[in-house]
Amino acid sequence: MLPKACRSAYLRLVTEHAPRSWDPARLPDQTGRTYLITGANAGLGYFASEQLARAGAHVILSGRSPNKLAAAHDALEARVPDASVQTLLLDVSNTGSIRAAAASVRGGLFKRQRLDGVLLNAGIVHTPRQRETTRDGRELVLATNALGHFVLAAELLTTLSKSASRTWTPRMVWLGSMSTRMGAYDPVDIQLERGYHAYRAYVQSKVVVQALGIEADVRLRDAGVPVESVVAHPGYSIGGRTPRVQGVNEPSAWKRFKDGLQAPIAQSKERGAASLVRALVDPAITGGEYWGPRLITRGEPTRQQPSRTSSDPEVRQRIWETCERLSGMEWPFARAARVAGR
Numbered sequence: 001m002l003p004k005a006c007r008s009a010y011l012r013l014v015t016e017h018a019p020r021s022w023d024p025a026r027l028p029d030q031t032g033r034t035y036l037i038t039g040a041n042a043g044l045g046y047f048a049s050e051q052l053a054r055a056g057a058h059v060i061l062s063g064r065s066p067n068k069l070a071a072a073h074d075a076l077e078a079r080v081p082d083a084s085v086q087t088l089l090l091d092v093s094n095t096g097s098i099r100a101a102a103a104s105v106r107g108g109l110f111k112r113q114r115l116d117g118v119l120l121n122a123g124i125v126h127t128p129r130q131r132e133t134t135r136d137g138r139e140l141v142l143a144t145n146a147l148g149h150f151v152l153a154a155e156l157l158t159t160l161s162k163s164a165s166r167t168w169t170p171r172m173v174w175l176g177s178m179s180t181r182m183g184a185y186d187p188v189d190i191q192l193e194r195g196y197h198a199y200r201a202y203v204q205s206k207v208v209v210q211a212l213g214i215e216a217d218v219r220l221r222d223a224g225v226p227v228e229s230v231v232a233h234p235g236y237s238i239g240g241r242t243p244r245v246q247g248v249n250e251p252s253a254w255k256r257f258k259d260g261l262q263a264p265i266a267q268s269k270e271r272g273a274a275s276l277v278r279a280l281v282d283p284a285i286t287g288g289e290y291w292g293p294r295l296i297t298r299g300e301p302t303r304q305q306p307s308r309t310s311s312d313p314e315v316r317q318r319i320w321e322t323c324e325r326l327s328g329m330e331w332p333f334a335r336a337a338r339v340a341g342r
């Protein structure tokens with residue numbers, strides 16, 4: 001790794017020369033890099049995978065359904081000639097599935113020894129009306145959107161830190177949401193045991209995700225682990241404004257019509273994915289930052305400020321400790337720093 005002063009100078013240089021606009025079809029060359037995307041069979045995860053593959057990256061498409069993964073794999077190969085992709089079965093609401101998937105990545109899935117970034121994208125957007133729990137008793141929305149990714153990131157931390165080089169610090173990107181600004185959601189009853197509401201479950205889970213993403217970066221720096229943590233959100237990205245892709249996005253005529261009425265405030269998932277991909281690959285971005293569309297719900301990726309609650313140090317620390325307790329997982333910071341030679 002470069003000494004800190006050199007790295008800052010390099011980043012200044014890159015920033016000064018970085019194009020002001022971000023064109024998802026003209027990313028910095030990603031040849032030789034490997035990225036893992038959760039929930040890659042549909043929506044933002046699929047389109048992020050396409051953008052990365054088009055730029056030359058090797059992309060691990062992960063998802064919980066073998067059939068949907070196969071369809072996404074076929075679609076991506078058809079739309080991006082020469083794409084380098086593989087699939088990985090991974091249900092982020094199931095700890096056993098996370099551990100098994102992470103073990104195959106650590107074991108050098110398809111002989112690839114490096115992992116340059118992880119997009120922690122999978123999520124339940126249309127949350128259940130009634131409170132549901134996972135097999136190990138965790139509230140389903142929290143478990144899927146936040147806890148599963150907390151465990152996955154921990155499981156992949158040493159693989160990421162081993163992949164750090166003089167020119168690239170591996171990254172994890174967490175999926176936040178602009179909904180975290182709409183109300184003061186401080187997740188004290190983190191599993192909504194005292195009262196469940198579908199919308200609250202979503203927003204709380206996203207406050208947790210954002211807090212984890214920001215806190216992870218602080219802890220990674222403190223421990224000297226060469227991995228960055230960034231939070232990004234896609235604004236308001238909807239299927240009916242998104243290109244049809246067989247087996248991946250096939251909205252009905254009614255959905256196209258309905259979503260078309262929201263055109264002034266919405267964008268396609270393909271465009272929404274741009275903020276996530278920029279957060280994952282732009283060398284001018286550093287850990288702890290928050291990225292999203294320029295007009296909040298749509299537009300080009302820009303740097304923004306996260307909601308006050310999710311960036312509050314006390315809230316972050318409380319959420320981190322609660323996630324450690326609920327998942328039974330502590331991040332292997334010391335080992336990750338050691339394997340990177342720190």
Ligand SMILES: NC(=O)c1ccc[n+]([C@@H]2O[C@H](COP(=O)([O-])OP(=O)(O)OC[C@H]3O[C@@H](n4cnc5c(N)ncnc54)[C@H](OP(=O)(O)O)[C@@H]3O)[C@@H](O)[C@H]2O)c1
Pocket residue numbers: 038039040041042043044045063064065068090091092093094121122123124125144145175176177178233234235236237238269
């Ligand atoms: N769209 C927006 O405007 C918006 C705004 C803010 C944040 N976000 C966030 O962006 C992410 C993606 O949203 P999207 O709009 O692309 O949603 P989407 O089209 O519904 O896609 C969600 C993806 O997550 C996967 N998923 C759900 N539960 C899973 C599990 N237990 N294990 C593995 N994969 C699972 C889904 O797989 P299946 O097909 O198997 O269900 C699907 O691939 C979410 O985290 C969401 O909260 C979206």
